[in-house]
Amino acid sequence: SVSGIIPVLASGQADYAMANAYMDYFAEAHSDDCPIVSIQWPNWKETGLGEVRSKALEQTGLLSLKNEEGLHLLDQILSEKRHAVILPAVPDLDVWQPHQLMQQSIQPDSMMSTPFPSSEASGDQAVQNLLHETTAWLVKIFSDELKIDPKDLETDEPFQEYGVDSIILAQLLQQINQKIEEDIDPSILFEYSTIESFAKWLVSAYESSLSNAVCRSISKEHESAISPPSLNAVSLGEGEPEKSREMKPMNYTEDIAIIGLTCRFPGADTLESYWDLIAEGRSAIRPVPPERWGYSSPYYAGVIDDLERFDSEFFLMSEDDVRAMDPQALAVLEESLKLWHHAGYTQKEIKGMQAGVYIGGRSQHKPDPSSLSKARNPIVAGGQNYLAANISQFFDLRGPSIVMDTACSSALVGLNMAIQALRSGDIDAAVVGGVSLLDTDAAHQMFQERGLLCEKPSFHVFDKRADGVVLGEGVGMVLVKTVRQALKDGDSIYAVIKAAAVNNDGRTAGPSTPNLQAQKDVMQTALEKSGKKPEDISYIEANGSGSVVTDLLELKAVQSVYRSSGRAPLGLGSVKPNIGHPLCAEGIASLIKVALMLQHRRLVPFMSGDQKMPHFDIEETDLYFCKTQVEWAAAEVPTAAINCFADGGTNAHLIVEAWQESVQRPIRRKPLPLPALNRQPILKQKAAASARTVQKQELPAKGAPKEMFWKTFK
Known part of the structure; x- marks a missing residue:
């Protein structure tokens, strides 16, 4: 704190010096009525911040205080109480010049x-x-x-x-x-x-x-x-010697292996049917069925069938608890069972595993009072954390259980957290997923009020016809480990995550307004982390928002980062025209799509981009839209990037590479058959709440003016 009167010692910590100077003046000003002593301590040698040695300090003549000296000086100051401000010094008398302390005594180098x-x-x-x-x-x-x-x-x-x-x-x-x-x-x-x-x-x-x-x-x-010295075991009290964890070499970009995948998306109840959907270039977007919300709506969406079925007995839950729970929590729990079996693990084998659960999702579930009153454990019906906690509890997993909500990028932000935990050795495996279900019409009404909802059955991105968002739903999951751990455990590896990056747009014109520079930055960061060159990336699974302006900005960002010099063709695509925009499950839908493409070494058709956007001629760039299913031809290992830009500005970008077996190895883990589930229709049909918003008004016919739709659903 002596820096308050010695300018050269305050360099780089002016706030700290000013605070100490203020304390000096305060003590002096109140010396008549308050017993305050401000002590301008110099350097202590044996404690505190430790001994500081510098040319600046040497020029002051102040020597470092030993503990015994400092405590003796403190006793003396407290007993005498003669000064409001005091500098307790042990000086080098050959250098000590108190009258020069307030001067700048050395010149900057x-x-x-x-x-x-x-x-x-x-x-x-x-x-x-x-x-x-x-x-x-x-x-x-x-x-x-x-x-x-x-x-x-x-x-x-x-x-x-x-x-x-x-x-x-x-x-x-x-x-x-x-x-x-x-x-x-x-x-x-x-x-x-x-x-x-x-x-x-x-x-x-x-x-x-x-x-x-x-x-x-x-x-x-x-x-x-590399060769740590042999150490004798040290007894910890009365217990056993401490067990040291296996030392892992420092590796900032250790590759992450995807060893299991599973999903339920519109038109695709299984991983295999999801691949068929995207490989064949089909769309699962359709009118929302009346039974979903209890009334006939004018909305289109990508929807999943049989959401009301669940095997409560298998998952050790009471039917009353299940009736009160968020359907999303049930969906991710059931899908996590499929995930472990796809990776080749039984429940017995993973019990007690140091595995984390990272779920991207948003729960606004409000169970009706009747269901809640009958539930044995009502907390599981209202707590958003149970989207992930149920998985950890059922499988007895000991890693962190986290629900992440950054809107569309939720699942990939959760994946980024999981990657950090895997690389640091905090966990051995991670269940990463995303979920979003349209169990009410609230999302449609919100997007409609914002003027972002498309009223047509086709979702166009990077296209002149882009006219807003068609919503979708789904649940998807991946099981990940470090490549080294996966090889050690004999896991099947479907793709490899080279790098992940996350940032935020910061302050923009609004919560859904993109920041072009932030998009470039998150791409560049992931690319640098991956060790890849821009031309190594031959495909990008784009975000695609269904707005001409935001789609145009994304194309410019991609071109700037990946093909500014015109190096090689770069394919672009998006899964949204296939299944709609699945909100918090968007990132995981894109990741699973890319992982399947890399596994099959096939590029799949992009169902939009046929009508040229104004102000961007893709034919004059090295970018192109994949319009047919073709072999993924790459000079080196096929590598893709994934964009996911969310409302609220949290952007995520991944670099994912095909897995190539370099040596013959025993693969002990392969997909296992699922146990038989008795999925009963025990969930109540969603009805009255949404229907009441229409108040029995007659719905306008299709093709009616937008103003009439707006008035009806306002």
């Missing part, structure tokens, strides 16, 4: 203003290697200090995003200074506020020091990690 070179512009491989080693070293330092797993640290994320304040930065800088035996200006961490930019600056300013100190240190740590 001219080297501090040296801009760092672009890593792309440097052709020196040694410098690039040093930059890589320095970045890894900084990640280690920040990880140890912040108690964050290295795999969870993004090198391009600002320090403050991890809760770093000026005091923590001072501690970090102290370690860096001691290692490279330099005195770095503390303000530099505020100027270059990410690990990536700070590493580049360090290499440009202290190349020699880093070469001598950092590389040797990393090399030594690397050898230690």
